[in-house]
Amino acid sequence: MYLSRRKALLLLGSSCVSLLSGVAGASSGFDLGLQGQEFLAKGKFKEAIKVLQEAVKIEPNNEWLWGLLGRAYFQLKDMRAALSSFRKVLSLNPEDTYSRMMIDIISQKPLPPRREEKKKKLxxxxxxxxxxxxxxxxxxxxxxxxxxxxxxxxxxxxxxxxxxxxxxxxxxxxxxxxxxxxxxxxxxxxxxxxxxxxxxxxxxxxxxxxxxxxxxxxxxxxxxxxxxxxxxxxxxxxxxxxxxxxxxxxxxxxxxxxxxxxxxxxxxxxxxxxxxxxxxxxxxxxxxxxxxxxxxxxxxxxxxxxxxxxxxxxxxxxxxxxxxxxxxxxxxxxxxxxxxxxxxxxxxxxxxxxxxxxxxxxxxxxxxxxxxxxxx
Ligand SMILES: [Zn+2]
Known part of the structure; x- marks a missing residue:
């Protein structure tokens, strides 16, 4: 019985997520996160930010939500907000290599010319x-x-x-x-x-x-x-x-x-x-x-x-x-x-x-x- 139910849920694939979230109620952080993810995939970044901002209010310690929010800000070229979102992810999970990479990318500037040459006697x-x-x-x-x-x-x-x-x-x-x-x-x-x-x-x-x-x-x-x-x-x-x-x-x-x-x-x-x-x-x-x-x-x-x-x-x-x-x-x-x-x-x-x-x-x-x- 349990097996077949589990199998049925698996077979439902992505639609099973909306079924489950429907039960949890529209205001759960997870549910809003899924909505945000969907907006992101469709390129609707402003809409994504709106729902994800709500989501992190409900679940401020959810690294997944902060990561999604960071990506939405990044897409809209709001680098300051993207940076602070990705930093939040790292504070929650220092192992998150994706956020670390994004922080690196955002804060990267072209390298200045080499300076040690002047000091060195040739x-x-x-x-x-x-x-x-x-x-x-x-x-x-x-x-x-x-x-x-x-x-x-x-x-x-x-x-x-x-x-x-x-x-x-x-x-x-x-x-x-x-x-x-x-x-x-x-x-x-x-x-x-x-x-x-x-x-x-x-x-x-x-x-x-x-x-x-x-x-x-x-x-x-x-x-x-x-x-x-x-x-x-x-x-x-x-x-x-x-x-x-x-x-x-x-x-x-x-x-x-x-x-x-x-x-x-x-x-x-x-x-x-x-x-x-x-x-x-x-x-x-x-x-x-x-x-x-x-x-x-x-x-x-x-x-x-x-x-x-x-x-x-x-x-x-x-x-x-x-x-x-x-x-x-x-x-x-x-x-x-x-x-x-x-x-x-x-x-x-x-x-x-x-x-x-x-x-x-x-x-x-x-x-x-x-x-x-x-x-x-
Ligand atoms: Zn190689």
Missing amino acids: TPLEKKALEEERRIFAKLASKQGLGYNIKRIVLDPGHGGFDSGAVGLHRLEEKNVNLDVAKRTAQILNQYNSNLKIFFTRTEDYFVPLSARTTTANQYCADLFVSFHVNANRNRKPRGMETYFCSERASSKEAARVAKFENSVLKLEKTELVQKGYVDIEQILFLFERKRYWEAGGKVASYLQSALKKDLPLKNRGVHSANFYVLRRAKMPSILLELGFISNPEEERLLSHVDFRHKLAYSVAKGILALQNVTI
């Missing part, structure tokens, strides 16, 4: 190298408008938090390399072109769902999305770097394997999304325009890979394409870099060195700046 040789470096970048930056005019870039350090990504023989974790190289890239980009607005999908070691990463990029209306990764293989021999762009079908078996690994965290995300009661954002995403973005992503990938191969002492593994979840919904050209193999002991050693990571960042930044001369 040798004549270093000074000359720096001048030369500046000259190259100034030349690249001055050619804006000839090709692809990039004003806003989202840098996406892959993995984070419980998702360490690939791990090397000596326990170097991919998530940390990705974050460090992405931050250095931003610093170098801003140093040479202070007009660029650079945003991150994460700035610390915490988990960010794949879906949230491209959503962030889309909200920022970025011109370019660059996802930073390091490759791995069960076999310790493979080495080198490659650049990916998104396509429906993988360009090779190896490309399919890499995409499968990078998409694998999705299994964990599903449960988290359901548990937290997030709206499925898939429905709001575009379908028609993406072919154009993917083609542009292919051009960016080719250009960047050829820039990297000139600069870096890593084997050139070329450009490939596959169905990467993190790229497929970006409303802009997007690429994914695999900067070496953490599973290869020699490359793991290189990747663990700050100097080498800086070199990687320098080459990526240089490649991005040079993109301005490419017609996409």
